[in-house]
Each structure stands twice: as C-alpha cells, then as structure tokens.
Amino acid sequence: MDISDISSGVGVLDKTDVILGALASGPASLAELVAATGLARPTAHRLAMALEHHRLVARDVEGRFVLGPRLAELSAAAGEDRLMAAAGPVLTSLRDTTGESAQLYRRQGETRVCIATAERMAGLRDIVPVGSALPMKVGSAAQILLAWEEPERFYQGLRGARFTAAALSSVRRRGWAQSIGEREPGLASVSAPVRDPSRRVVAAVTITGPIQRLTRHPGARLAKAAVDAADRLTEAVCHS
Structure with a gap:
C-alpha cells in the first residue's frame, strides 16, 4: 500500500492506520506486516510494539500480531x-x-x-x-x-x-x-x-x-x- 494515497499530513497516524488496516485481514508476522504495509521493517516493528503497549495490537499464540482488545472496547x-x-x-x-x-x-x-x-x-x-x-x-x-x-x-x-x-x-x-x-x-x-x-x-x-x-x-x-x-x-x- 502506498502511504501517500491515504496521507493526512501526520505521518505516524497514517502509518498506524495502514498497520491496523493490514491486521484487519487477519494475524500477521512482522515480515508479513512489512510486506502488507510497505513500511520499513524497523518502522513497522516500532509502531507495532507501541500499538501493543496501548492494547490496540496484541499477539496470538504463535506470536503473530493481531488487532488488540482496546479496539473492541472502543467499538x-x-x-x-x-x-x-x-x-x-x-x-x-x-x-x-x-x-x-x-x-x-x-x-x-x-x-x-x-x-x-x-x-x-x-x-x-x-x-x-x-x-x-x-x-x-x-x-x-x-x-x-x-x-x-x-x-x-x-x-x-x-x-x-x-x-x-x-x-x-x-x-x-x-x-x-x-x-x-x-x-x-x-x-x-x-x-x-x-x-x-x-x-x-x-x-x-x-x-x-x-x-x-x-x-x-x-x-x-x-x-x-x-x-x-x-x-x-x-x-x-x-x-x-
């Protein structure tokens, strides 16, 4: 996905949205997240870990990233x-x-x-x-x-x-x-x-x-x- 296509002018939010959008399709390893989002590996890892801290992202039993419980609570x-x-x-x-x-x-x-x-x-x-x-x-x-x-x-x-x-x-x-x-x-x-x-x-x-x-x-x-x-x-x- 090209981030410029959804740019709001606030880069970190745009990248966060891309990560959450990718996880909406199902669990993803870091490599799969990089491939799905087009983000650099260090950037994808850093943002995914920050989102996990805020419970917007979690891990499944295989260690893959998944949408976190905070999203369900907000919904x-x-x-x-x-x-x-x-x-x-x-x-x-x-x-x-x-x-x-x-x-x-x-x-x-x-x-x-x-x-x-x-x-x-x-x-x-x-x-x-x-x-x-x-x-x-x-x-x-x-x-x-x-x-x-x-x-x-x-x-x-x-x-x-x-x-x-x-x-x-x-x-x-x-x-x-x-x-x-x-x-x-x-x-x-x-x-x-x-x-x-x-x-x-x-x-x-x-x-x-x-x-x-x-x-x-x-x-x-x-x-x-x-x-x-x-x-x-x-x-x-x-x-x-």
Missing part, C-alpha cells in the same frame, strides 16, 4: 452511545404502534437493568423506571439476555429460573420470548434481542402490559413489533 463504547441515542425514538414508536409500555434492558451481573423506557400514557400499564434492576430468573427480557449466553453462564443462569433450557431453545429458534405472569401476576411481556456487530446479544427490547390486554399468548400479536424494534436498534449499534 463497544461507540455502540453503547448509538444504542442510547436510538433507544428513545424506537421505544416511543413501539409504544405508539402497540399501545403498550416498552422498555430496553441490559444485563448487569445477575440482574437486568432498565436503561430506557416509553410508558403507556393512560390506563393499566407496567411502569418500570429507568435504572430499575430486575431479576434474571423471570420475564421475557431475562430469557432473551440468557438464551444466547456461553454454556457455563447459560446453565448457571437456569438455576432457580422460572423458565427451562427447552424454553430458551425455542427462544433461540424463533428469535423472541414471551412470559405470562412470571415477574408479576397479571402481567405479560414479549421481548426480542438487540445485537452488536459480532452478533452478541447486548440488550433486550420488551413490550409489557396486563394479561387481559396482551392475552396468554402475547407473542402472537406483539412478537413482530418487538423483533422489528430490536432490529432497528441492532442497525443503530452496528452502523454509525
């Missing part, structure tokens, strides 16, 4: 900002479309925390203030936040839960979850997953309301709306 932070920026309008639209309260939950340890909400304006409703920490053992949002976890966390999360491994298998297959009276008698909910660019589930969009309105099969009426809203938030997280 996650940017995604979080985009998620929160998009949450308000998406949840408001979901509430207006369904006539029910809508929330966005994120897992935090052994709880799920409401990070955004759009409450139904009148009548019977489920009010969950932002910041509320609810259990991971009950509710459709908990099912979503657990269903795609790694095996160890998955089976640990099932201990004492109101739902089963078989139920979560169904959640993964259809892409949404429902609950009837799990968290609170008389309430039902439907939830769908929000994902990051690596397809990891990072949040759950939830529609809640009384069973008398949502019925004992709330997914039949509300699953598509929940999934569509979650997909809009996934799009916001994955694209700047």
Whole structure:
C-alpha cells in the first residue's frame, strides 16, 4: 500500500492506520506486516510494539500480531452511545404502534437493568423506571439476555429460573420470548434481542402490559413489533 494515497499530513497516524488496516485481514508476522504495509521493517516493528503497549495490537499464540482488545472496547463504547441515542425514538414508536409500555434492558451481573423506557400514557400499564434492576430468573427480557449466553453462564443462569433450557431453545429458534405472569401476576411481556456487530446479544427490547390486554399468548400479536424494534436498534449499534 502506498502511504501517500491515504496521507493526512501526520505521518505516524497514517502509518498506524495502514498497520491496523493490514491486521484487519487477519494475524500477521512482522515480515508479513512489512510486506502488507510497505513500511520499513524497523518502522513497522516500532509502531507495532507501541500499538501493543496501548492494547490496540496484541499477539496470538504463535506470536503473530493481531488487532488488540482496546479496539473492541472502543467499538463497544461507540455502540453503547448509538444504542442510547436510538433507544428513545424506537421505544416511543413501539409504544405508539402497540399501545403498550416498552422498555430496553441490559444485563448487569445477575440482574437486568432498565436503561430506557416509553410508558403507556393512560390506563393499566407496567411502569418500570429507568435504572430499575430486575431479576434474571423471570420475564421475557431475562430469557432473551440468557438464551444466547456461553454454556457455563447459560446453565448457571437456569438455576432457580422460572423458565427451562427447552424454553430458551425455542427462544433461540424463533428469535423472541414471551412470559405470562412470571415477574408479576397479571402481567405479560414479549421481548426480542438487540445485537452488536459480532452478533452478541447486548440488550433486550420488551413490550409489557396486563394479561387481559396482551392475552396468554402475547407473542402472537406483539412478537413482530418487538423483533422489528430490536432490529432497528441492532442497525443503530452496528452502523454509525
């Protein structure tokens, strides 16, 4: 690659960008990095070592250079900002479309925390203030936040839960979850997953309301709306 093609006038940044761009294609030894970037070997080595110090570059088990964990952390932070920026309008639209309260939950340890909400304006409703920490053992949002976890966390999360491994298998297959009276008698909910660019589930969009309105099969009426809203938030997280 010719550095002059991407020159910003700040040479060290241009060379850093070339190195990171080369590593985006996969692991590379120093010789492979030199060949891919066109940089002099001492320059490539010096910059790669400096980037490793700042965790922008790391090494794999074979000692090759790879993209470092700091990039994932920065990406996650940017995604979080985009998620929160998009949450308000998406949840408001979901509430207006369904006539029910809508929330966005994120897992935090052994709880799920409401990070955004759009409450139904009148009548019977489920009010969950932002910041509320609810259990991971009950509710459709908990099912979503657990269903795609790694095996160890998955089976640990099932201990004492109101739902089963078989139920979560169904959640993964259809892409949404429902609950009837799990968290609170008389309430039902439907939830769908929000994902990051690596397809990891990072949040759950939830529609809640009384069973008398949502019925004992709330997914039949509300699953598509929940999934569509979650997909809009996934799009916001994955694209700047």
